[in-house]
Amino acid sequence: DQQVKQNSPSLSVQEGRISILNCDYTNSMFDYFLWYKKYPAEGPTFLISISSIKDKNEDGRFTVFLNKSAKHLSLHIVPSQPGDSAVYFCAASTDDYKLSFGAGTTVTVRA
Amino acid sequence: NAGVTQTPKFRILKIGQSMTLQCTQDMNHNYMYWYRQDPGMGLKLIYYSVGAGITDKGEVPNGYNVSRSTTEDFPLRLELAAPSQTSVYFCASSYPPGRQSNYGYTFGSGTRLTVV
Numbered sequence: 720d721q722q723v724k725q726n727s728p729s730l731s732v733q734e735g736r737i738s739i740l741n742c743d744y745t746n747s748m749f750d751y752f753l754w755y756k757k758y759p760a761e762g763p764t765f766l767i768s769i770s771s772i773k774d775k776n777e778d779g780r781f782t783v784f785l786n787k788s789a790k791h792l793s794l795h796i797v798p799s800q801p802g803d804s805a806v807y808f809c810a811a812s813t814d815d816y817k818l819s820f821g822a823g824t825t826v827t828v829r830a
Numbered sequence: 831n832a833g834v835t836q837t838p839k840f841r842i843l844k845i846g847q848s849m850t851l852q853c854t855q856d857m858n859h860n861y862m863y864w865y866r867q868d869p870g871m872g873l874k875l876i877y878y879s880v881g882a883g884i885t886d887k888g889e890v891p892n893g894y895n896v897s898r899s900t901t902e903d904f905p906l907r908l909e910l911a912a913p914s915q916t917s918v919y920f921c922a923s924s925y926p927p928g929r930q931s932n933y934g935y936t937f938g939s940g941t942r943l944t945v946v
Contacts, residue, residue, distance in 0.1 A: 721872070723872065725872075728870070755935075760939065760940070761939050761940075762834070762920050762922070762937030762938050762939050762940055763873075763920070763935075763937050764937070765934040765935065765936075768934075808872065808873070816861055816878075816880075816924065816926070817863075817875055817878060817888065818873075818875075818935070819872070820865075820872035820873040820874075821872050822870055822871050822872045823872065
């Protein structure tokens with residue numbers, strides 16, 4: 720069963736605008752959430768994370784929001800740049816070290 | 831600084847053949863993992879290791895074996911390849927979990943395996 724779900728397989732956004740990626744989870748024991756970015760023919764790279772004790776974490780153009788009551792998190796990229804075109808994976812963990820991943824959202828930033 | 835190195839990058843196997851996917855990291859990470867990614871699916875954990883000599887099953891271990899004789903190496907063995915094992919395989923490593931590490935896995939670039 721898929722405990723982490725990314726229901727939008729793709730997203731197209733114009734350069735300079737905001738990209739919003741969504742992620743839902745079902746396991747209420749998850750207490751740490753991450754976003755990974757992946758380019759073709761490369762492995763995923765860590766982007767940003769958030770602990771369940773917070774509802775927002777910001778790093779430059781990237782902000783992750785967590786709504787625990789809704790079991791929902793989102794990643795905002797502002798402003799979107801052509802180099803942001805990639806696949807983005809949402810991941811979550813309990814207090815162990817094993818991550819559960821969503822299926823990914825492919826972001827295309829149009830010039 | 832090589833990070834996590836996987837070999838080979840591509841491989842085509844016939845049904846029933848065996849092979850070993852190699853994974854080496856030079857960051858002195860204790861924790862290492864093998865994931866597979868199927869089209870339209872998230873990464874699924876096959877096996878993991880918390881240190882040399884210690885391995886354990888993940889979510890989808892059937893058809894695979896691992897060993898961890900050194901901190902650096904974590905090979906994944908396919909004994910009797912089946913078409914269902916056609917996938918992209920990623921090896922990753924990390925420090926022990928903790929908020930300081932941010933669960934920041936370092937991934938290799940992947941091995942694309944096709945079983946025909």
